[in-house]
Amino acid sequence: MTSPFGVTYIFLGWVISLFIGVLLLLLLLIRQIRYYRFVNTFSYYDISLNKLLHSCIDDEQRSTRVNIKYVDLNTSPFVKGLLNPTIFIPANFYSEMELIFIIRHELIHYRKKDLWVITAMEIIKCLFWWNPVVYFIRNQLDIALELSNDLSLLEHLDDIQKIKYGECIVKTAKYLTENSLKTMPSHFSLSFTGYSASLTRERIKHLIDFDRSKKKYIRIAIHAVMISLLILLSFSIMPEPKFAPPKEIEENTFDENDAYFVEHDDGYHLYINGEYWETVVNPDFLNEYRGYKVYKEEPR
Incomplete structure (x- = not known):
């Protein structure tokens, strides 16, 4: 007869936890499918916007299949899609220079495979829903990815352009605050500003102090990797109580x-x-x- 604290019940607990995780993942996928259909209903191609996209793609990215659309929704610019990524930008809101900033920002996400990273992290969060460390890593990942993108983009901007880029971030954050936002980018997409005021403040602070930000980003990346390794190791260990058989x-x-x-x-x-x-x-x-x-x- 198995002890009430035996391995059988621990294994049963893991099975139930995994079942709940898979169920959460399925629900998330259903929501994302509905969301994509909803966004596509309000989006459309624009010739001038497509020309602007191709002007931002360098020679190394000529073979990419990135699409771009305007969208008639109160939302932050964002990119979605793993195999055929599409950049969505609110219509009639940004200047040409701001559009270039946004497009280049999202292209960096695409080049660094950040969408794949976010998707993998969302799957892990669903499967290990019971572990609070996963949620912490997910939040830190958002910060690390956005700071990484900002730093990569700022290296190619002069001082005036850096100011304009910061103003574009603030403009977008203010736009989202002033509008009654009913549409938010999905869990499997990357937003230009995100929906966290603290993240926006953090990005602006790093724009002001660009050199120190590079060092801080390296520290954040190292900490994120170390925490990720610890959590992955904890997943591979199943505690088994030791008891003497009767x-x-x-x-x-x-x-x-x-x-x-x-x-x-x-x-x-x-x-x-x-x-x-x-x-x-x-x-x-x-x-x-x-x-x-x-x-x-x-x-x-």
């Missing part, structure tokens, strides 16, 4: 050659291979074990 007397597990009884006031003590097992109170028990030696005291 002694059970089963038929034909011993015979008269290795077992005997010792008579005491409280009953007959059964010894097997010289080790005490249990006390038999009912004398009729001895009828079943005729031929077994019975001592008045334990033999030396």
